[in-house]
Amino acid sequence: MSESTGHYYFKEGLSCLFEIATENARQLLPGALQPLERRPESSVLSVSVFDFFKGDAGPYQELVLSVLVPPLVTLGERLPKAALYPFMVATSTKLGRLQGIDRWKLPHLMKDIDVAFTEGEKKMHVRVEEGGEPILELTTTGHTFDPTELLFHSFMSDDCKNFKADITMKGASYSEHEFEQGSLVLFGHEMTSGIMLDDLPDRPFREQWMRNGVEIFSPLEVL
Amino acid sequence: MVEDKHTSGKAGRGMFADKAGKPLPLAMQYDYTNFYFGSGNDPFDMLGPFDEWWKDAEPAGYYLYGLPMQGEPGTRVDIRNTKTGKIHKNLLNFASYNYLGLSYRPEVKEAVVKAVEIYGNGASGSPILSGSMEVHVELSEQLARFKNKEAVLLFPTGYSVNVGVIAGLMRSGDLIVADQYAHASLVDGMILSKATSRFFRHNKVEDLERKLKKFTGKKLVLVEGVYSMDGDVAVLPDIVDVCKRYGARILIDEAHSTFIYGQNGRGVAEHFGLEDEIDLHVGTFSKSLGGQGGFLAGSQQLINYLRGFSRSRFFSCGLSPVVTAGILKALEIFEEEPQLREGLWSNVIYMQKLLREAGVPIGQSESQVIPILIQDDARIFEIGEELLRQGIYLNPVQYPAVPKHKSRFRMSISSTHSRQELSEGAKIISKVLERYGICPSQPDTITSKRG
Numbered sequence: 001m002s003e004s005t006g007h008y009y010f011k012e013g014l015s016c017l018f019e020i021a022t023e024n025a026r027q028l029l030p031g032a033l034q035p036l037e038r039r040p041e042s043s044v045l046s047v048s049v050f051d052f053f054k055g056d057a058g059p060y061q062e063l064v065l066s067v068l069v070p071p072l073v074t075l076g077e078r079l080p081k082a083a084l085y086p087f088m089v090a091t092s093t094k095l096g097r098l099q100g101i102d103r104w105k106l107p108h109l110m111k112d113i114d115v116a117f118t119e120g121e122k123k124m125h126v127r128v129e130e131g132g133e134p135i136l137e138l139t140t141t142g143h144t145f146d147p148t149e150l151l152f153h154s155f156m157s158d159d160c161k162n163f164k165a166d167i168t169m170k171g172a173s174y175s176e177h178e179f180e181q182g183s184l185v186l187f188g189h190e191m192t193s194g195i196m197l198d199d200l201p202d203r204p205f206r207e208q209w210m211r212n213g214v215e216i217f218s219p220l221e222v223l
Numbered sequence: 224m225v226e227d228k229h230t231s232g233k234a235g236r237g238m239f240a241d242k243a244g245k246p247l248p249l250a251m252q253y254d255y256t257n258f259y260f261g262s263g264n265d266p267f268d269m270l271g272p273f274d275e276w277w278k279d280a281e282p283a284g285y286y287l288y289g290l291p292m293q294g295e296p297g298t299r300v301d302i303r304n305t306k307t308g309k310i311h312k313n314l315l316n317f318a319s320y321n322y323l324g325l326s327y328r329p330e331v332k333e334a335v336v337k338a339v340e341i342y343g344n345g346a347s348g349s350p351i352l353s354g355s356m357e358v359h360v361e362l363s364e365q366l367a368r369f370k371n372k373e374a375v376l377l378f379p380t381g382y383s384v385n386v387g388v389i390a391g392l393m394r395s396g397d398l399i400v401a402d403q404y405a406h407a408s409l410v411d412g413m414i415l416s417k418a419t420s421r422f423f424r425h426n427k428v429e430d431l432e433r434k435l436k437k438f439t440g441k442k443l444v445l446v447e448g449v450y451s452m453d454g455d456v457a458v459l460p461d462i463v464d465v466c467k468r469y470g471a472r473i474l475i476d477e478a479h480s481t482f483i484y485g486q487n488g489r490g491v492a493e494h495f496g497l498e499d500e501i502d503l504h505v506g507t508f509s510k511s512l513g514g515q516g517g518f519l520a521g522s523q524q525l526i527n528y529l530r531g532f533s534r535s536r537f538f539s540c541g542l543s544p545v546v547t548a549g550i551l552k553a554l555e556i557f558e559e560e561p562q563l564r565e566g567l568w569s570n571v572i573y574m575q576k577l578l579r580e581a582g583v584p585i586g587q588s589e590s591q592v593i594p595i596l597i598q599d600d601a602r603i604f605e606i607g608e609e610l611l612r613q614g615i616y617l618n619p620v621q622y623p624a625v626p627k628h629k630s631r632f633r634m635s636i637s638s639t640h641s642r643q644e645l646s647e648g649a650k651i652i653s654k655v656l657e658r659y660g661i662c663p664s665q666p667d668t669i670t671s672k673r674g
Contacts, residue, residue, distance in 0.1 A: 039403075042420070072261075074261070075268075079257050079272065080257075179626075206627065
């Protein structure tokens with residue numbers, strides 16, 4: 001295993017996609033990236049929450065807010081499922097946060113968050129807080145669960161460089177659907193300050209739920 | 224190891240496996256959405272990756288789209304299988320939207336032949352220049368009378384109506400709000416207009432209101448009468464109520480509902496008694512009238528304006544006079560034979576009952592458009608091939624045309640289907656779906672050996 005390849009094993013990985021005004025999505029992206037539009041003037045916000053139990057940064061919980069962008073598709077390369085630009089990440093531990101910043105160049109909230117997972121019948125509710133202040137409440141529902149392995153392109157940037165990492169998500173059971181059954185409440189908070197909350201729908205158009213999986217980062221490529 | 228796969232290059236580069244761990248073919252792992260954006264500086268850079276996928280995808284099921292029909296779109300058709308070269312004979316046709324069987328009526332054919340003797344084949348000019356013929360004027364007048372509107376504007380295709388009307392009317396800085404299931408032509412009209420575009424959740428009026436109330440300025444709301452993928456109907460009374468409160472104009476696309484809904488067949492707006500509350504009435508000739516093209520009906524002022532500003536019409540050749548003559552005759556037959564529409568509704572009720580009783584999932588359809596919900600995206604093509612073998616012609620619809628896990632076959636019922644054909648169709652479909660665990664077990668066996 002390459003030293004610069006990161007493995008993060010999780011019990012739960014939830015990701016919901018919401019339509020966000022392209023105008024807002026552009027504000028969340030660096031100039032070099034354009035949002036991927038699902039419809040005219042409507043881009044995609046991804047809200048992901050993970051419950052990692054072991055891996056390069058030990059156990060921790062993580063909230064990732066991303067905007068979907070066009071992937072890099074080239075002949076002879078594996079096709080990614082999607083590409084994203086994480087514009088804000090928050091973790092429950094300092095170790096998780098430092099690793100995300102130093103190793104993967106991800107912008108972070110510099111405070112620990114508290115993540116509470118509550119499982120219901122074929123659904124998972126997550127509440128994320130920071131210092132007692134609510135950040136979000138997310139409910140994801142399941143459809144059929146099958147083993148899967150997915151490839152994503154993740155783009156990052158620091159002060160002077162742009163990077164890309166391939167992220168492979170491999171899980172024992174994975175559900176993905178567009179039944180519009182989940183829900184989201186985003187609260188006004190430093191974490192969500194770039195998002196026009198009034199414009200955001202309260203239901204995801206797509207819900208993704210992976211259980212007992214691993215997130216594998218490839219080494220960063222400088223673009 | 225994941226790392227090995229990660230660097231394994233192009234061969235067998237799939238990632239997805241079925242429950243037994245067997246890799247799924249590329250066709251099932253990817254879809255058109257994977258090839259929309261690509262890297263590189265050459266617009267052709269995407270052609271290679273797409274072609275690589277297409278070589279797997281086409282034989283795996285995508286070939287089921289656009290199979291060449293060997294004759295008229297009747298209730299029984301012969302179809303050439305482009306994968307095997309075989310002609311599937313006498314298939315039960317539930318794919319064509321020839322709802323009233325007017326495309327091949329002898330009187331229509333006769334009118335078409337007569338028109339070709341008079342006008343030749345094409346209009347040979349834009350309708351605003353030399354491409355307007357007497358037959359076009361007659362159709363416009365007859366349609367305006369039928370729709371009970373002051374005037375009608377003809378367009379060469381249904382698609383061009385929406386694109387031309389929306390972009391002709393709305394400008395940058397205006398707001399257009401469309402139902403999320405609005406047809407691509409409505410969406411493309413929004414894009415072309417450069418107005419601010421927003422979508423509301425399907426038939427959710429509170430979401431529409433949320434979008435409208437924040438905006439000051441010119442507003443247009445886009446809905447369909449009958450939605451083409453689900454067969455359900457716009458909640459028009461509620462939509463009209465909200466639009467009136469926020470000063471929004473309404474365009475209704477009645478492609479699948481004109482000549483079917485309402486006391487006189489004028490559409491869903493007539494069905495709800497809201498014809499005068501709707502500002503722009505769009506319809507097509509390709510569905511119930513079995514022709515081609517479309518129209519906008521409205522006030523004379525509206526038509527006068529859009530005659531000059533609908534670029535999709537202005538810069539297209541006029542509707543073929545031959546087709547126009549056929550449409551004119553089809554309209555005449557429609558008005559003379561109300562039994563056509565009665566027969567269609569009788570068939571719709573009959574078929575929906577048969578399918579529901581057999582446990583075939585058909586969603587919330589209230590119309591002649593009946594979705595057969597498969598929901599198993601990976602097997603939609605396999606089931607499509609089996610239906611073809613069993614004598615049924617139906618088109619699969621999968622993501623991204625419909626949401627994930629909402630793949631389906633879109634069934635169209637015609638007034639010309641016989642009860643025997645509907646019964647046979649329902650029996651075959653339910654039996655095939657039973658085999659795939661989508662329908663409960665049925666008594667009896669498949670009776671057709673066709674295909």
